[in-house]
Amino acid sequence: MRQSWLFSVVHKLLHLFNWLLSTPAYIRYALVLLLTAFYFCLPSPLFDVPYSTVVTDRDNHLLGAHIADDGQWRFPVADSVPKRYIQCLLAFEDESFYVHPGVNPLAMLRAAYQNIRSGKIISGGSTITMQTIRLARPAKRNLWNKVIEMVRAIRLELHLSKSEILTLYAAHAPYGANVVGLEAASWRYFACPASELSWAESATLAVLPNAPGLVHPGRNRNTLKTKRDRLLNRLLEKKVIDTLDYQLSIDEPIVEHPATLPRLAPHVLASTLKKTPGTIFQSSLTEKTQQQAIAVVERHARTLRLNQVHNAAAIIIDNQTAKVLAYVGNTLPDKNNADHGNQVDVIQSSRSSGSILKPLLYAASLNDGLIWPRQLIKDVPTYYSDFSPQNYNRSYDGAVRADEALARSLNIPFVLMQDNFGTERFLQFLRKTGFTSFPKPANHYGLSLILGGGETKLWELAGVYSSIARIVQGYVPRQSRYDAADLSMPLLNKHDTLTIGKNLSTVPTWLTAGALWFTLDAMTRLNRPEEESGWEAFASSQKIAWKTGTSFGFRDAWAIGVTPEYTVAVWVGNADGEGRPGITGGSAAAPIMFDLFRLLPSTSWFQTPLDDLNEVAVCRHSGMPAGPNCEVADTMLVPHCETRPKPCPYHHLVHLDQSGRYRVTSDCYSPSHMLTRKWFVLPPLTEWYFRHKSPLYNTLPPMLNGCIDETLSPMEFIYPTQNVAVYIPKNIQGDNEQVVVKIAHRNPTSKVYWYANNIYLGETSQYHQMGMQLTTGTHTITCTDEAGNRIMRRIKCLNKE
Numbered sequence: 001m002r003q004s005w006l007f008s009v010v011h012k013l014l015h016l017f018n019w020l021l022s023t024p025a026y027i028r029y030a031l032v033l034l035l036t037a038f039y040f041c042l043p044s045p046l047f048d049v050p051y052s053t054v055v056t057d058r059d060n061h062l063l064g065a066h067i068a069d070d071g072q073w074r075f076p077v078a079d080s081v082p083k084r085y086i087q088c089l090l091a092f093e094d095e096s097f098y099v100h101p102g103v104n105p106l107a108m109l110r111a112a113y114q115n116i117r118s119g120k121i122i123s124g125g126s127t128i129t130m131q132t133i134r135l136a137r138p139a140k141r142n143l144w145n146k147v148i149e150m151v152r153a154i155r156l157e158l159h160l161s162k163s164e165i166l167t168l169y170a171a172h173a174p175y176g177a178n179v180v181g182l183e184a185a186s187w188r189y190f191a192c193p194a195s196e197l198s199w200a201e202s203a204t205l206a207v208l209p210n211a212p213g214l215v216h217p218g219r220n221r222n223t224l225k226t227k228r229d230r231l232l233n234r235l236l237e238k239k240v241i242d243t244l245d246y247q248l249s250i251d252e253p254i255v256e257h258p259a260t261l262p263r264l265a266p267h268v269l270a271s272t273l274k275k276t277p278g279t280i281f282q283s284s285l286t287e288k289t290q291q292q293a294i295a296v297v298e299r300h301a302r303t304l305r306l307n308q309v310h311n312a313a314a315i316i317i318d319n320q321t322a323k324v325l326a327y328v329g330n331t332l333p334d335k336n337n338a339d340h341g342n343q344v345d346v347i348q349s350s351r352s353s354g355s356i357l358k359p360l361l362y363a364a365s366l367n368d369g370l371i372w373p374r375q376l377i378k379d380v381p382t383y384y385s386d387f388s389p390q391n392y393n394r395s396y397d398g399a400v401r402a403d404e405a406l407a408r409s410l411n412i413p414f415v416l417m418q419d420n421f422g423t424e425r426f427l428q429f430l431r432k433t434g435f436t437s438f439p440k441p442a443n444h445y446g447l448s449l450i451l452g453g454g455e456t457k458l459w460e461l462a463g464v465y466s467s468i469a470r471i472v473q474g475y476v477p478r479q480s481r482y483d484a485a486d487l488s489m490p491l492l493n494k495h496d497t498l499t500i501g502k503n504l505s506t507v508p509t510w511l512t513a514g515a516l517w518f519t520l521d522a523m524t525r526l527n528r529p530e531e532e533s534g535w536e537a538f539a540s541s542q543k544i545a546w547k548t549g550t551s552f553g554f555r556d557a558w559a560i561g562v563t564p565e566y567t568v569a570v571w572v573g574n575a576d577g578e579g580r581p582g583i584t585g586g587s588a589a590a591p592i593m594f595d596l597f598r599l600l601p602s603t604s605w606f607q608t609p610l611d612d613l614n615e616v617a618v619c620r621h622s623g624m625p626a627g628p629n630c631e632v633a634d635t636m637l638v639p640h641c642e643t644r645p646k647p648c649p650y651h652h653l654v655h656l657d658q659s660g661r662y663r664v665t666s667d668c669y670s671p672s673h674m675l676t677r678k679w680f681v682l683p684p685l686t687e688w689y690f691r692h693k694s695p696l697y698n699t700l701p702p703m704l705n706g707c708i709d710e711t712l713s714p715m716e717f718i719y720p721t722q723n724v725a726v727y728i729p730k731n732i733q734g735d736n737e738q739v740v741v742k743i744a745h746r747n748p749t750s751k752v753y754w755y756a757n758n759i760y761l762g763e764t765s766q767y768h769q770m771g772m773q774l775t776t777g778t779h780t781i782t783c784t785d786e787a788g789n790r791i792m793r794r795i796k797c798l799n800k801e
C-alpha cells in the first residue's frame with residue numbers, strides 16, 4: 001500500500017520533470033529565478049532589533065531588566081510561549097494557525113467581504129505568520145506589500161516550526177507605549193511572568209497588539225474590557241474554559257496602571273549588561289530570599305546611616321551546590337538620593353581583610369601538624385624590626401590555647417602562627433583556594449597579612465568558606481573521600497553546576513576534613529572579644545561557625561557564618577573607604593549575618609570525620625604531645641597528620657629540699673634527701689603574663705641559698721627578639737636615640753645588672769628595661785641577677801633608611 005503511494009508520487013514528479021524539459025527555455029529560467037527569489041526572500045536575521053538585558057531568578061521570576069538600546073522594553077525571545085496565551089491568541093487572531101501554510105485564503109476572503117460591507121477596514125485577514133513578517137519588517141499597507149508578506153509568510157512556515165513562529169510573534173508584538181513582547185507586557189501590566197498569567201490576563205494580552213493604544217490608565221478601559229470579554233466568551237463557547245473560569249475571568253478588573261519593573265538585583269544586572277547585553281541571565285538566586293535579604297540589609301542600613309556608614313553588602317550561598325541564593329551588592333540610595341557609591345558592587349570589590357582570614361591560617365596550621373587545637377601559643381610582647389603586633393585589647397595572656405586564640409581573634413598568637421607557617425606558603429595556600437586578591441609577593445604583605453595587611457573580596461571569601469563546608473559535609477557520606485569539585489567559587493548562573501563525583505580521592509585536594517572540622521568547631525565557640533560587646537543580643541539558637549573582621553581604621557567590617565547548608569557573608573563600611581569609629585565586624589556586620597541566617601531554614605551540624613582524626617596523648621596543661629615529664633596526659637582526637645607538634649617543652653623534673661619549699665641541685669644538696677616533682681614551667685616572659693590570668697599556675701619555688709639552677713633560666717629577653725635587626729631610633733633633629741632593651745625575670749623581687757659589650761650600665765628591679773646608646777654594628781648585651789644567673793644576646797643595630 002505504502003509502496004504504491006510512494007511509487008505514484010515519484011511517477012508524478014518524473015512526469016512534472018519531463019513536462020518542464022519540454023517547456024521553452026525562458027519558462028524554465030523564469031521558474032528557476034522565481035524559486036531562487038522565493039528561497040532568499042526572508043530577511044536574515046528576521047528581526048534586526050536590540051533587546052533588553054534581563055536578569056531572572058532560578059524560577060524565571062524577573063529580578064531586573066535594562067531597556068533595549070532603542071528605548072523599548074523588548075525582552076529577548078523566550079524558549080516557549082505559555083499555552084493559555086496561545087489559546088487566547090489563536091482564538092482571537094488565527095483559529096486555523098496550525099493548519100494553514102502561512103496564509104489563509106478563506107480568512108482573507110471573509111475579511112475582504114466584511115471590509116466591503118462596512119465600507120472600512122475592520123480586519124486584514126492576516127495570519128499570525130503574516131503578522132510576524134509585518135512585525136519584523138513594518139511596511140506600508142498596500143496590495144503589493146501584502147503579496148510580499150504572504151510569500152514571506154509561506155517561506156517562514158517552511159523555515160520554522162509553528163511553535164517557533166509563535167515565539168517570534170509573542171516576543172515582538174506591540175503592547176502600547178514602549179512595551180514590546182509578551183514577557184515585558186506581562187511584567188509591566190501584571191507584574192508576573194507570562195507563564196503565570198490568568199485567563200483574563202492572557203486574553204487581555206492577546207487582544208492588545210491588535211490595538212495597543214487601548215492600554216492607557218484611565219482611558220479606553222471599557223473598550224478593552226469589551227474586547228477581552230468577547231474573547232473570553234469565545235473561549236467558553238469553544239469549551240477551552242469552563243463556566244466557572246469564565247465567570248471568574250470576566251470579573252477580573254482591567255489593568256489600572258503599568259507596574260514598575262522589579263529592581264531586585266541591580267548589580268547582577270549591571271554585570272550582565274556589561275558581559276552579555278541583550279540577553280536573559282537566568283541566575284541561581286531565588287526571588288523570595290533575595291527580597292528578604294535586601295529588606296534585612298536595608299533595615300540595618302537605616303541605623304548605620306546615623307553613624308555616617310552608607311554601604312553594606314551580603315551574599316548567601318547554598319553550600320551543597322555552591323549556588324548563590326541572595327546577592328545584595330550594596331545598599332539602596334538613601335532618601336535624599338545622595339551619592340554614596342551605591343552603584344558599586346561591593347561583593348566584587350577588594351577590601352582590607354581584617355581578621356577574617358584567621359580561621360584559614362588556623363586550619364592550614366592544623367593541617368600541617370604545626371599546632372594542635374588545644375596547644376598553648378605564646379601571647380607576649382612581640383617585636384619585629386618594622387612591626388610590633390598588638391592585641392585588640394592591648395593586653396597579653398602570656399600563653400593561650402590555639403582554638404581560644406581563634407575564638408577571641410587574638411592578634412599576637414596569629415602573627416606567630418603565620419611566622420611559623422611562612423608568609424609565602426600561606427599566600428600560596430590562599431591562592432590555591434581560588435583567591436585572586438593576593439597577587440603581590442610575600443614581602444609586600446609581611447606578617448601583617450593575617451591582621452588585614454591584604455585585600456580580599458566578599459565573593460571569594462564566601463566561596464572559600466562555602467568550600468570548607470562542602471569538604472567537611474561530604475567527607476563521611478563519601479566513605480572518607482574528597483571530591484575535587486568541592487573547592488569552588490560561588491555559582492551565580494543557574495545552569496552552572498559542580499561536577500560532583502567525578503574526581504573522588506582519599507588524598508585531599510586542599511585541606512583535610514579533620515583540620516577543617518576542628519576549625520569550624522573552634523568558630524562556633526566564639527568567645528566575644530571586648531571589641532564586640534553586646535554580642536549576646538544576637539546569639540543565635542542555631543549552631544553556626546562564624547568569624548568577624550575589622551580592618552585598620554574601622555574601614556571594613558566583616559562577618560561570615562557557615563553551617564553545613566549555608567554560608568552567609570556580610571561587609572559593612574563606606575564604599576569611598578572612609579572609616580567610622582566603632583564600626584566593627586561584631587557590632588555592624590555580625591547582626592546582619594545572624595538576621596540573614598534567620599531567613600533560612602534551620603540547619604544541622606557537620607558529622608565528625610572520625611576517619612581523619614587520630615587518638616593521641618595530649619599534655620593537659622600545654623595541649624602538646626605529652627612528654628615523659630608531663631603530669632597528666634589526656635587521650636584526645638586531633639586532625640590526622642604525618643607530622644606533629646614538638647612534645648610539651650614545659651614540664652620539667654624539679655628537685656626540692658626536704659621541706660619542699662626550695663629548689664636544689666645535686667651540686668648543693670644531697671641527692672638522697674631530695675624530693676622530685678613534675679612541674680609545669682613556662683618561660684619567664686610568658687609566665688609573667690600567664691600567672692596573672694591563671695590563678696592556678698604554680699610558680700617555681702625559689703632556689704635554696706647557695707644553689708644555682710643551670711637548666712631553667714629565670715630570665716628571658718623581651719626586646720630585641722632573637723635574630724631580628726634593631727633599627728636605631730632617631731629624634732626629630734635626626735640624632736640617634738637610645739635603644740631600649742627589655743627582659744623579664746621570674747622572681748618579682750630580684751635585681752638585674754646590665755652590661756653592653758662588657759661595660760656595666762646599671763641595675764633594675766621589678767620592671768627590667770635599660771636604655772643604651774648603641775652604634776651601628778653588632779653588640780653583646782648581658783644581664784645577671786643576684787643569684788648569679790646570666791643571659792646574653794648578640795644584637796645587630798642598623799640605621800633606618
Ligand SMILES: [Zn+2]
Binds near residue numbers: 619621629649
Ligand atoms: Zn606537658
